[in-house]
Amino acid sequence: MNSTLSGVGVLDKAVAVLEAVDGGARSLADLVVATGLSRATAHRLAAALVAHDLLRRDAEGRYLPGLRLIALGRAAAAELPLAVAAAPALERLREATGESVQLYVRQGPSRVCVASLESPHGLRTIVGLGASLPLDLGSAGKVLRAEPAAVARGWASSVAEREPGVASVSAPVLDGARVVAAVSVSGPIDRTTRDPGRRYATAVTTAAREVEMAAGLGPR
Amino acid sequence: MNSTLSGVGVLDKAVAVLEAVDGGARSLADLVVATGLSRATAHRLAAALVAHDLLRRDAEGRYLPGLRLIALGRAAAAELPLAVAAAPALERLREATGESVQLYVRQGPSRVCVASLESPHGLRTIVGLGASLPLDLGSAGKVLRAEPAAVARGWASSVAEREPGVASVSAPVLDGARVVAAVSVSGPIDRTTRDPGRRYATAVTTAAREVEMAAGLGPR
DNA sequence: GACATCGTCTCAGAATGTGAGACAGTGTCT
DNA sequence: AGACACTGTCTCACATTCTGAGACGATGTC
Numbered sequence: 010m011n012s013t014l015s016g017v018g019v020l021d022k023a024v025a026v027l028e029a030v031d032g033g034a035r036s037l038a039d040l041v042v043a044t045g046l047s048r049a050t051a052h053r054l055a056a057a058l059v060a061h062d063l064l065r066r067d068a069e070g071r072y073l074p075g076l077r078l079i080a081l082g083r084a085a086a087a088e089l090p091l092a093v094a095a096a097p098a099l100e101r102l103r104e105a106t107g108e109s110v111q112l113y114v115r116q117g118p119s120r121v122c123v124a125s126l127e128s129p130h131g132l133r134t135i136v137g138l139g140a141s142l143p144l145d146l147g148s149a150g151k152v153l154r155a156e157p158a159a160v161a162r163g164w165a166s167s168v169a170e171r172e173p174g175v176a177s178v179s180a181p182v183l184d185g186a187r188v189v190a191a192v193s194v195s196g197p198i199d200r201t202t203r204d205p206g207r208r209y210a211t212a213v214t215t216a217a218r219e220v221e222m223a224a225g226l227g228p229r
Numbered sequence: 230m231n232s233t234l235s236g237v238g239v240l241d242k243a244v245a246v247l248e249a250v251d252g253g254a255r256s257l258a259d260l261v262v263a264t265g266l267s268r269a270t271a272h273r274l275a276a277a278l279v280a281h282d283l284l285r286r287d288a289e290g291r292y293l294p295g296l297r298l299i300a301l302g303r304a305a306a307a308e309l310p311l312a313v314a315a316a317p318a319l320e321r322l323r324e325a326t327g328e329s330v331q332l333y334v335r336q337g338p339s340r341v342c343v344a345s346l347e348s349p350h351g352l353r354t355i356v357g358l359g360a361s362l363p364l365d366l367g368s369a370g371k372v373l374r375a376e377p378a379a380v381a382r383g384w385a386s387s388v389a390e391r392e393p394g395v396a397s398v399s400a401p402v403l404d405g406a407r408v409v410a411a412v413s414v415s416g417p418i419d420r421t422t423r424d425p426g427r428r429y430a431t432a433v434t435t436a437a438r439e440v441e442m443a444a445g446l447g448p449r
Numbered sequence: 450g451a452c453a454t455c456g457t458c459t460c461a462g463a464a465t466g467t468g469a470g471a472c473a474g475t476g477t478c479t
Numbered sequence: 480a481g482a483c484a485c486t487g488t489c490t491c492a493c494a495t496t497c498t499g500a501g502a503c504g505a506t507g508t509c
Binding site: 079 | 238239240241243244247248250251252253254274277278281282283293294295296297298299300301302303304305306308309334336337341343357358359360361
């Protein structure tokens with residue numbers, strides 16, 4: 010199940026417990042099956058996490074993510090200079106395209122959405138802030154993987170790759186030659202057409218340059 | 230022995246590391262002084278947390294809160310039925326008063342802000358979502374402590390108690406006789422006057438009743 | 450009434466985490 | 480140039496800490 014290289018330790022188990030509750034309220038028994046720990050161990054770790062407010066219990070005794078996490082989450086978001094610097098450029102990109110806009114950074118074997126603006130349309134792409142998406146699917150994945158074709162052209166597109174009915178165009182945010190993030194526009198194929206690059210590539214690459222400028226980076 | 234505050238264990242140390250970085254980027258040496266751990270231990274724990282994306286490292290090698298935290302934080306916020314149910318009532322309260330509005334819940338020895346709407350005024354009270362504030366100061370503190378005078382009257386007020394220049398009025402959100410949260414309005418004394426209750430008590434208690442209704446609770 | 454399932458707690462055994470110290474790399478004085 | 484004071488990283492023998500089977504009382508369900 011869990012595949013990080015780590016000799017099993019308390020911390021790894023505690024994190025497993027923490028991640029088990031991020032889908033919703035879980036009873037102790039649920040935690041046991043989700044983590045593979047023994048009842049005694051799951052109970053002990055959960056109790057310890059509760060003591061630190063990383064977990065809390067509802068009236069029925071089930072475990073929920075603790076309130077401390079919402080403060081830590083905000084600290085994590087605030088400590089992302091790129092996301093805050095990028096905000097104005099992303100806002101302009103949303104206005105120019107009318108579609109949902111996201112900023113992704115690479116995170117080990119996946120990509121994490123660190124900024125998300127939604128299209129004003131009724132039918133729109135929605136990616137939750139902090140959401141973890143696969144690196145091998147979608148235009149942003151190509152960009153973050155530094156796929157040769159994407160690097161050469163300065164942008165990448167995908168149609169119904171990660172999600173049916175959705176197309177997207179992404180451009181790399183560069184620091185020198187290093188890809189540090191991907192600016193992405195996505196929307197329903199009906200609006201984006203099956204060749205979304207034609208429509209949005211210019212706007213997206215422009216936005217990527219603006220982000221670099223605002224963040225003090227640059228392609229050099 | 231005592232199960233409330235645990236004797237030192239890995240988990241407690243890991244949490245100490247996690248909390249050390251929520252103020253900003255920290256070098257390993259910073260972590261050592263902040264946590265009191267040995268360099269070797271701090272390094273090992275930090276590395277383990279990085280593997281779980283609960284910590285990350287910037288270009289200079291310093292430790293920052295990890296991106297996984299922002300997803301967990303959002304999950305924690307989403308899992309707060311009270312906060313989501315309260316949103317419309319709080320919005321109405323902000324419109325009615327023109328001041329910043331917060332919802333607090335008790336958290337052990339302090340109170341945590343679980344919903345925060347800011348006043349449209351240029352000069353306004355700002356309380357970060359997830360912020361942890363003292364329970365012994367401010368009108369919301371009185372309410373959450375179930376201070377007799379506050380319970381009897383149905384609301385509490387404070388002037389320049391927690392923060393100079395700021396006054397607030399809070400009302401309890403009740404489930405039966407139990408105080409589950411505090412609805413709070415706060416602003417600069419110049420606007421709220423030195424008797425903020427006169428001005429806002431009705432609106433705040435009304436909002437508290439609306440929150441109870443929306444959350445399926447009630448004073449009975 | 451018998452039975453299943455829940456959360457909680459204890460305890461002996463062992464696996465796990467621990468800190469001193471070695472190490473290489475970097476920056477700063479003299 | 481050297482000497483020095485820092486970094487962050489890693490190893491290793493030791494013992495502290497965590498572990499899981501199982502007992503327990505409460506609840507819930509046939």
